[in-house]
Amino acid sequence: MSTQYDVVVIGGGPAGTAVASGLKAKGKNVLIVESDLWGGTCPNRGCDPKKILLSAVEAKVAAQNLQHTGLTGVPDVDWPALMAHKRGYTDKINDGTLAGLKGQAIDTLHGEAFFQADGQLTVDGTVIATNDVVIATGQRPAILPVTGHEYFKTSTDFLDLDTMPKRVTFVGGGYVGFELATIANAAGADVHLIHHNDRPLKEFDQTMVQALMANLTDAGVKFDLDQDLQSITQEADGLHLKTATGFELVTDLVICSAGRVPNDDHLGLAHVGVQFGRHGIAVNDHLQTTNPHIYAVGDVSDTPIPKLTPVAGFEARYVVGQLTQPGAPIDYPVIPTQVYAAPKLAQVGLSAAEATAQPDRYVVNDLDMTTWFTYYRFSAKQALAKVVVDQTTGQAVGATVLSDLADEMINYLTLLIEQRLTVADLQRLVLAYPTPASDLQYLY
Numbered sequence: 001m002s003t004q005y006d007v008v009v010i011g012g013g014p015a016g017t018a019v020a021s022g023l024k025a026k027g028k029n030v031l032i033v034e035s036d037l038w039g040g041t042c043p044n045r046g047c048d049p050k051k052i053l054l055s056a057v058e059a060k061v062a063a064q065n066l067q068h069t070g071l072t073g074v075p076d077v078d079w080p081a082l083m084a085h086k087r088g089y090t091d092k093i094n095d096g097t098l099a100g101l102k103g104q105a106i107d108t109l110h111g112e113a114f115f116q117a118d119g120q121l122t123v124d125g126t127v128i129a130t131n132d133v134v135i136a137t138g139q140r141p142a143i144l145p146v147t148g149h150e151y152f153k154t155s156t157d158f159l160d161l162d163t164m165p166k167r168v169t170f171v172g173g174g175y176v177g178f179e180l181a182t183i184a185n186a187a188g189a190d191v192h193l194i195h196h197n198d199r200p201l202k203e204f205d206q207t208m209v210q211a212l213m214a215n216l217t218d219a220g221v222k223f224d225l226d227q228d229l230q231s232i233t234q235e236a237d238g239l240h241l242k243t244a245t246g247f248e249l250v251t252d253l254v255i256c257s258a259g260r261v262p263n264d265d266h267l268g269l270a271h272v273g274v275q276f277g278r279h280g281i282a283v284n285d286h287l288q289t290t291n292p293h294i295y296a297v298g299d300v301s302d303t304p305i306p307k308l309t310p311v312a313g314f315e316a317r318y319v320v321g322q323l324t325q326p327g328a329p330i331d332y333p334v335i336p337t338q339v340y341a342a343p344k345l346a347q348v349g350l351s352a353a354e355a356t357a358q359p360d361r362y363v364v365n366d367l368d369m370t371t372w373f374t375y376y377r378f379s380a381k382q383a384l385a386k387v388v389v390d391q392t393t394g395q396a397v398g399a400t401v402l403s404d405l406a407d408e409m410i411n412y413l414t415l416l417i418e419q420r421l422t423v424a425d426l427q428r429l430v431l432a433y434p435t436p437a438s439d440l441q442y443l444y
C-alpha cells in the first residue's frame with residue numbers, strides 16, 4: 001500500500017466505488033475507505049434486497065389478479081425461504097465488491113475516515129497523505145425523537161428479518177414506508193402506516209397517490225393519516241404507539257420510515273473548512289465542497305436532486321471527469337423516481353400539476369389504461385398514466401405511471417423525453433408487439 005495518494009475516496013457504496021474505479025482507469029493512484037459493508041446501502045440494505053423481497057409480492061399479486069381467469073389458488077409468502085433467497089444475494093456483496101476493487105488494483109482500507117484537527121485525513125488513527133478527497137458516505141435512517149424511540153427499528157432491520165411478526169407498523173409515508181408496508185402486507189402481517197399529515201409521498205401526483213393508497217387499502221394496509229406519533233411503550237401485549245390526537249395502536253414491530261440523514265457529522269469536516277448541515281455537505285455546481293480539494297457525491301451531498309443509486313453513479317462519473325479533466329458544471333438529465341409498491345408508482349420530468357399551471361404550453365393526457373390489451377392480459381387491477389406533452393414541439397416532457405409495469409414504462413418514457421422523440425419519431429420505429437413498449441405511441 002502506498003502512503004501518498006492522488007485521491008482518497010471515503011465510502012464504498014455505489015458513489016464511492018464508481019469514483020474509485022473511474023479514477024483508477026484514468027491512471028490515478030487511489031485509496032478507497034469503507035467503515036462498514038463494501039457495496040454500501042443499495043446492494044446490502046436498500047434497492048436490491050428490497051426488490052428481491054418484492055419479487056414474491058409481484059408473483060402473489062399476479063396470481064391474485066388471475067383468479068377466475070385461468071388460475072386457481074393464491075400462493076402464500078414463505079418469509080424464511082424468501083429471506084434465504086435474499087441473503088443468497090446480499091451475503092456475497094461485501095466480499096464480491098472488495099474483490100472487484102482489488103481486481104482493479106485499487107488500494108482499499110476498512111476503517112473510519114476522519115479529518116483530524118490539523119486537517120490531516122486519518123483512517124482509524126493512521127494518517128493518509130492525499131492531494132484530493134471525494135466524500136461518498138451516504139445517509140442513514142432518521143430516528144424520530146419520540147418517547148421510547150429506542151424501540152424503533154429501521155429499514156435495515158426489516159430487510160433482514162428472520163421471521164415476519166404478526167403486526168408491523170411503519171411511521172412515515174415516503175418511499176421506504178410504502179415499499180416495505182407492501183412487502184409486509186403480502187407476507188401476511190397486519191400492517192399500519194402512520195403519517196403525520198394528509199399528504200404521504202408528497203412529491204408524487206396526489207391523485208395517483210390516492211389511487212395507490214386505495215389499492216393498498218384493498219390489499220389490507222391500514223393508513224393512519226394526520227397522526228403525529230408521540231410515544232412508544234413496551235407492554236405485555238406488544239408495543240403501544242400513541243399519537244397527539246389520542247390515537248393508540250398495538251404492534252409487534254415499529255419501523256421508523258421518516259426519512260434519512262446524511263453521514264456528514266462524524267467526519268471532522270469543520271477541521272478542513274467543509275460546510276455541512278442536516279441536508280448534507282454543501283457543494284457547488286462542480287460538486288466541490290467549500291474546500292476546493294474535497295468533493296462530495298451521492299446521497300451525502302446537499303443537492304436538490306433525488307437521492308438514488310443511478311444519480312450517485314452519474315455524479316461519480318462527473319467527479320472522475322473533474323479530477324482528470326476539469327470542465328463545465330454538472331448538468332443532470334431528467335431523473336425517474338419510483339415507489340416499488342403494488343402497483344408501482346413512477347414519475348419523471350414535468351408533473352401534471354406544473355403543466356396545468358401553463359395551459360397555453362402543455363397538455364396533460366390523463367389515461368386509464370386498465371382495459372388496454374397489455375393490462376387486460378393479466379387482469380391487472382389498475383393501470384393509469386398522466387403524460388405531459390409540450391404542444392409546441394409534440395414532445396413528451398413528463399409522465400406519471402401507476403401500474404404493475406410502471407418500473408419499465410418509466411424508463412421508456414425517460415428515453416423518449418431525453419431524446420425529445422415525438423409520436424411521429426416513434427412511428428418510424430417498429431417495436432415488437434404485443435409489449436408495453438408498443439403502447440408508447442398511444443400515450444401522447
Ligand SMILES: Cc1cc2nc3c(=O)[nH]c(=O)nc-3n(C[C@H](O)[C@H](O)[C@H](O)COP(=O)(O)OP(=O)(O)OC[C@H]3O[C@@H](n4cnc5c(N)ncnc54)[C@H](O)[C@@H]3O)c2cc1C
Pocket residue numbers: 010011012013014015016033034035036037038039040041042045046047048050111112113114136137138139155176263266267297298299300307308309310312340
Ligand atoms: C430501503 C432503501 C431502498 C432503496 N431503494 C432504492 C431504489 O429502489 N432505487 C434507487 O435508485 N435507490 C434506492 N435507495 C437509495 C440508494 O440506496 C442510495 O441512493 C445509494 O445507495 C447512494 O449511494 P452512496 O454511495 O451515495 O451511499 P451509500 O450506498 O449509503 O454508501 C455510503 C458508504 O459510506 C460508508 N461510510 C460512511 N461513513 C464513513 C466513514 N467515515 N469512513 C468510511 N466509510 C464511511 C458507509 O458505511 C456506506 O457503505 C434505497 C435506499 C434505501 C435505504
Ligand SMILES: NC(=O)c1ccc[n+]([C@@H]2O[C@H](COP(=O)([O-])OP(=O)(O)OC[C@H]3O[C@@H](n4cnc5c(N)ncnc54)[C@H](O)[C@@H]3O)[C@@H](O)[C@H]2O)c1
Pocket residue numbers: 144171172173174175176177179194195196197199200201202227228229257258259260306307308337338339340
Ligand atoms: N424506490 C426508491 O428509489 C427508493 C426507495 C427507498 C428509499 N429511497 C431513497 O431513500 C430516501 C429516504 O426514503 P424515506 O422513505 O426514508 O424518506 P422520504 O423522505 O421519502 O419519506 C419520509 C416520509 O416521512 C414523513 N415524516 C417525516 N416526519 C414524520 C413524522 N414525525 N411522523 C410521520 N411521518 C413523518 C415525511 O413527510 C415523508 O413523507 C428517499 O428520499 C430516496 O432518496 C429511494
